[in-house]
Amino acid sequence: MTTLNIxxxxxxxxxxESEVEFSVNFDDGWQWLEYSRxxxxxxxxxxNFEENxxxxxxxxxxxxxxxxxxxxxxxxxxxxxxxxxMLSGTAKGREVRLYFIQCERExxxxxxxxxxxxxxxxxxxxxxxxxxxERALTEAAENKIIEMKPKVEMYDILLEANNAIKIGEFADxxxxxxxxxxxxxxxxxMKGILDQQSKPYQKYVHHFNVVQKVNRHTGDSYPxxxxxxxxxxxxxxxxxxxxxxxxxxxxxxxxxxxxxADKAA
Numbered sequence: 001m002t003t004l005n006i007x008x009x010x011x012x013x014x015x016x017e018s019e020v021e022f023s024v025n026f027d028d029g030w031q032w033l034e035y036s037r038x039x040x041x042x043x044x045x046x047x048n049f050e051e052n053x054x055x056x057x058x059x060x061x062x063x064x065x066x067x068x069x070x071x072x073x074x075x076x077x078x079x080x081x082x083x084x085x086m087l088s089g090t091a092k093g094r095e096v097r098l099y100f101i102q103c104e105r106e107x108x109x110x111x112x113x114x115x116x117x118x119x120x121x122x123x124x125x126x127x128x129x130x131x132x133x134e135r136a137l138t139e140a141a142e143n144k145i146i147e148m149k150p151k152v153e154m155y156d157i158l159l160e161a162n163n164a165i166k167i168g169e170f171a172d173x174x175x176x177x178x179x180x181x182x183x184x185x186x187x188x189x190m191k192g193i194l195d196q197q198s199k200p201y202q203k204y205v206h207h208f209n210v211v212q213k214v215n216r217h218t219g220d221s222y223p224x225x226x227x228x229x230x231x232x233x234x235x236x237x238x239x240x241x242x243x244x245x246x247x248x249x250x251x252x253x254x255x256x257x258x259x260x261a262d263k264a265a
Contacts, residue, residue, distance in 0.1 A: 059072045179245055
């Protein structure tokens with residue numbers, strides 16, 4: 001029976017269940033293993049493993065206010081982390097490694113279970129109800145537009161949006177605790193993806209669509225940042241690499257599939 005606290009257990013399980021190749025945050029890992037210092041753990045890692053194969057180093061573009069070199073984030077593969085656990089030479093390192101392997105076994109057992117049968121009737125009923133509700137909303141919206149002046153008829157038209165959605169809507173889809181719309185914007189700014197006006201930097205602009213939305217009252221237009229299916233997949237990877245948040249595997253799969261379908265279209 002493990003003596004690891006609940007927080008560490010939860011983070012290890014998240015790393016095991018993650019579909020990202022470099023799923024273990026080094027800043028968490030060296031503390032789990034009870035290394036005395038981060039630089040000591042890093043020396044062991046660099047001496048025994050290959051960068052971009054066993055671990056990944058990401059240099060932050062954000063200015064280091066305390067001076068010195070820019071900060072960096074390091075992420076390990078599961079195999080690299082297990083071997084680093086053995087090399088730690090600490091009792092806690094052995095315990096963490098055994099718990100990590102236990103979580104991997106449990107996940108493998110779950111994946112080997114037969115899939116539950118699909119209730120076709122229930123799915124059809126749900127789909128029918130959704131279609132009826134959508135038709136009712138569409139009819140109500142169309143009736144409202146007919147009543148409005150020509151200048152206002154253009155409201156909420158997003159130009160060249162394709163399958164992209166607002167970042168706030170994407171936050172609702174992810175449904176991550178403590179990572180709603182406002183915190184997701186903060187996260188993307190912190191990672192150097194969006195600027196202080198919440199617009200994408202040139203390096204990441206291909207993951208977004210910046211389109212124009214028309215004010216229903218004044219007729220004035222203003223920019224709206226939408227995230228594309230490929231951008232949604234990119235943001236999910238960044239969130240998983242960060243290691244602080246948990247995303248349900250079903251949501252991850254849906255986003256990955258949507259990105260692949262959009263690319264193939």
